[in-house]
Amino acid sequence: MQIFLDTAILDEIKSGAATGLVDGCTTNPSLAAKAGREYNEVLKEICSIIKGPVSAETVSTDAEGMVKEGIAFSKIAKNIVVKVPMTAEGMKACQRLTKKGIKVNVTLVFSANQALLAAKSGAFMVSPFVGRLDDINEVGMNVVREIKQVYDNYKFTTQILVASVRNTNHVLDAAKIGADIATLPYSVFEQIFKHPLTDAGIKKFLEDWEKVPKKK
Numbered sequence: 571m572q573i574f575l576d577t578a579i580l581d582e583i584k585s586g587a588a589t590g591l592v593d594g595c596t597t598n599p600s601l602a603a604k605a606g607r608e609y610n611e612v613l614k615e616i617c618s619i620i621k622g623p624v625s626a627e628t629v630s631t632d633a634e635g636m637v638k639e640g641i642a643f644s645k646i647a648k649n650i651v652v653k654v655p656m657t658a659e660g661m662k663a664c665q666r667l668t669k670k671g672i673k674v675n676v677t678l679v680f681s682a683n684q685a686l687l688a689a690k691s692g693a694f695m696v697s698p699f700v701g702r703l704d705d706i707n708e709v710g711m712n713v714v715r716e717i718k719q720v721y722d723n724y725k726f727t728t729q730i731l732v733a734s735v736r737n738t739n740h741v742l743d744a745a746k747i748g749a750d751i752a753t754l755p756y757s758v759f760e761q762i763f764k765h766p767l768t769d770a771g772i773k774k775f776l777e778d779w780e781k782v783p784k785k786k
């Protein structure tokens with residue numbers, strides 16, 4: 571499974587990229603606001619650090635506007651993927667951008683039916699939001715499982731990008747289901763390296779190493 575970082579904060583992206591384990595990046599208007607810098611500039615810098623797909627989100631509500639924004643984003647770097655929302659206008663924009671050879675990530679997906687429409691519109695990626703579904707007492711991962719089944723049934727090549735990840739269980743569940751990608755907040759990315767027994771094991775080995783006779 572590919573691991574993306576869900577952030578527009580450059581320090582997090584640089585640290586993540588330095589591990590050699592980050593395959594791409596997703597951003598959205600809320601993450602751009604947190605980063606506190608002009609969006610296009612930030613996207614350009616992210617694309618110079620991350621060689622894999624970098625998602626840039628449109629804010630228009632009509633297809634025409636989304637296509638315009640998408641074309642402009644695609645000029646920033648080759649690895650830009652344009653995010654459009656899961657609406658009828660978004661699907662029109664997805665089809666038009668895809669025809670122009672611009673990759674599209676359909677965002678704000680909360681059901682497998684929506685994911686079916688995204689795939690039929692030629693989306694490169696689809697983003698089911700698991701955390702936000704969990705927040706309203708649904709099981710977000712069930713939607714991911716259903717999308718996987720639908721896509722397998724019809725051999726859709728649209729990649730399933732698990733978004734709105736809140737914890738390490740979401741990451742493991744995404745991998746068990748066979749999602750193509752999980753996009754992680756930096757804090758969750760840090761956590762998946764860790765296990766208390768790894769820390770305890772390192773501590774013990776280092777203590778015991780001190781007891782090993784050394785050459786004088």
Ligand code: E4P
Pocket residue numbers: 576596597598600625677697699701702733734735753
């Ligand atoms: C990423 O593409 C999504 O926009 C993001 O994961 C949404 O996460 P949130 O539900 O924590 O805002």
